[in-house]
Amino acid sequence: MRYTSTRGGGAPLHFEDAMLAGLARDGGLFVPESWPRMNADEIAGLAGLAYEEIAFRVMRPFIGGAFADDAFRVLIERAYAGFDHRLRAPLLQVGEETWALELHHGPTLAFKDVAMQLIGQMFEAALTRRGARVTIVGATSGDTGSAAIEAFRGMEAADIFILYPHGRVSEVQRRQMTTPAEANVHAIAVEGDFDDCQAAVKAMFNDHAFRDKMRLAAVNSINWARVLAQSVYYFTAAVALGAPSRPISFAVPTGNFGDIYAGYVAKRMGLPIDRLIIATNRNDILHRTVQTGAHEKRGVAPTTSPSMDIQVSSNFERLLFDLHDREGEAVARLMRDLTGNQGGFTLSQGALDRLRAEFDSARFDEDEVAALIGRFAAETGHLFCPHSAIGLGAAIAHSGPTVGLATAHAAKFPDAVEAATGRRPALPEHMADLYEREERITVAPADTDFLKRLIVEKARA
Ligand SMILES: *Cc1c(COP(=O)(O)O)cnc(C)c1O
Numbered sequence: 001m002r003y004t005s006t007r008g009g010g011a012p013l014h015f016e017d018a019m020l021a022g023l024a025r026d027g028g029l030f031v032p033e034s035w036p037r038m039n040a041d042e043i044a045g046l047a048g049l050a051y052e053e054i055a056f057r058v059m060r061p062f063i064g065g066a067f068a069d070d071a072f073r074v075l076i077e078r079a080y081a082g083f084d085h086r087l088r089a090p091l092l093q094v095g096e097e098t099w100a101l102e103l104h105h106g107p108t109l110a111f112k113d114v115a116m117q118l119i120g121q122m123f124e125a126a127l128t129r130r131g132a133r134v135t136i137v138g139a140t141s142g143d144t145g146s147a148a149i150e151a152f153r154g155m156e157a158a159d160i161f162i163l164y165p166h167g168r169v170s171e172v173q174r175r176q177m178t179t180p181a182e183a184n185v186h187a188i189a190v191e192g193d194f195d196d197c198q199a200a201v202k203a204m205f206n207d208h209a210f211r212d213k214m215r216l217a218a219v220n221s222i223n224w225a226r227v228l229a230q231s232v233y234y235f236t237a238a239v240a241l242g243a244p245s246r247p248i249s250f251a252v253p254t255g256n257f258g259d260i261y262a263g264y265v266a267k268r269m270g271l272p273i274d275r276l277i278i279a280t281n282r283n284d285i286l287h288r289t290v291q292t293g294a295h296e297k298r299g300v301a302p303t304t305s306p307s308m309d310i311q312v313s314s315n316f317e318r319l320l321f322d323l324h325d326r327e328g329e330a331v332a333r334l335m336r337d338l339t340g341n342q343g344g345f346t347l348s349q350g351a352l353d354r355l356r357a358e359f360d361s362a363r364f365d366e367d368e369v370a371a372l373i374g375r376f377a378a379e380t381g382h383l384f385c386p387h388s389a390i391g392l393g394a395a396i397a398h399s400g401p402t403v404g405l406a407t408a409h410a411a412k413f414p415d416a417v418e419a420a421t422g423r424r425p426a427l428p429e430h431m432a433d434l435y436e437r438e439e440r441i442t443v444a445p446a447d448t449d450f451l452k453r454l455i456v457e458k459a460r461a
Contacts, residue, residue: 008328022218120151
């Protein structure tokens with residue numbers, strides 16, 4: 001299995017090189033050359049298996065010769081050993097035909113741990129074998145950064161720099177990034193929004209001299225290995241609810257489009273997913289795209305679901321690639337329109353029809369989100385974080401069996417949950433002392449050159 005760029009440039013790479021590089025050299029994202037298929041019997045055969053075994057079977061065809069089967073199994077076991085639920089990603093019924101898929105049982109209480117813990121294991125194994133080091137640089141709207149730091153802290157083969165928007169992440173998210181004391185961990189508060197952070201990271205990767213000198217690696221949601229690891233729980237959930245004989249829909253609280261794209265990957269592999277529902281907060285570029293075909297940037301408005309406060313959805317490029325017959329030139333043109341003065345593009349009718357053949361969308365204002373949190377607390381007794389409430393709100397409005405992804409623990413966003421319900425969610429035991437741990441905060445301007453100098457200065461390589 002090899003991976004090509006969504007913009008058509010460069011030679012195809014094997015799994016491990018695509019994982020270590022993160023972003024293709026032409027600025028595009030890696031996608032597999034073809035989709036491995038699982039037939040109905042193979043999918044039915046997943047029922048009742050452990051999460052780790054399903055993960056192995058789903059991901060195996062994508063990794064080629066990167067890891068021997070036994071070694072890959074060990075990496076998967078280690079990745080999920082620290083989760084605080086035996087099932088890793090349990091389902092909770094919240095309505096007659098609606099379930100919450102709890103993805104927040106990892107060390108930083110958000111779904112990003114599911115992929116990041118595995119990426120940490122795979123990076124360490126690959127770099128140790130190669131005798132190589134990397135500098136991981138990433139932008140975060142909150143949860144990616146804490147999950148990445150948790151996965152890479154203390155690792156010999158990597159320094160990790162995470163740029164987050166100053167003052168725009170929750171206190172729990174910030175503390176998870178600023179309290180690890182390991183020398184290879186650097187959390188940087190950038191004076192700007194998430195898109196400024198992401199633009200700085202992209203600019204560093206597009207500076208090939210800097211990229212090579214620092215051996216930059218990305219573990220953002222654009223990393224193919226992350227998408228792949230996230231496709232696993234679509235299988236575990238669908239099979240638990242009766243797939244392949246019963247098609248299931250998924251409603252996904254969406255920001256960078258990584259999580260829902262993983263559902264699309266599962267569907268391409270043969271999992272009978274009915275609808276994929278893009279659920280957004282008022283930063284709704286993707287909802288507007290599905291409704292009108294116009295993909296247009298607008299300013300970012302801060303919300304109670306900050307991990308979805310974005311105006312550019314990086315992984316949408318991967319879907320655009322398929323919507324345009326996998327023609328890199330067409331995607332490169334659209335991305336130029338998006339980043340240029342036009343600030344967007346309009347999908348052709350054909351591309352829009354294909355998008356709508358797979359995806360629905362829903363959008364929730366802040367008062368609607370608060371109402372949903374309150375409603376689910378009253379009806380189920382459970383507290384859901386604002387992101388999860390958005391996914392579940394879209395799920396409950398959809399007919400047929402539908403799973404809403406619960407992407408973070410309520411205690412990660414306690415103020416919003418308390419405001420909506422009058423109940424303050426408590427942190428799980430293993431994080432109870434988070435508010436007492438000492439923080440290290442570095443504030444920096446949203447200036448790529450400044451940030452590059454900072455990284456050169458602080459990296460151990
Ligand atoms: C990252 C994140 C999202 C959005 O996921 P994408 O893959 O960026 O679409 C939703 N909810 C939470 C809690 C997150 O951390």
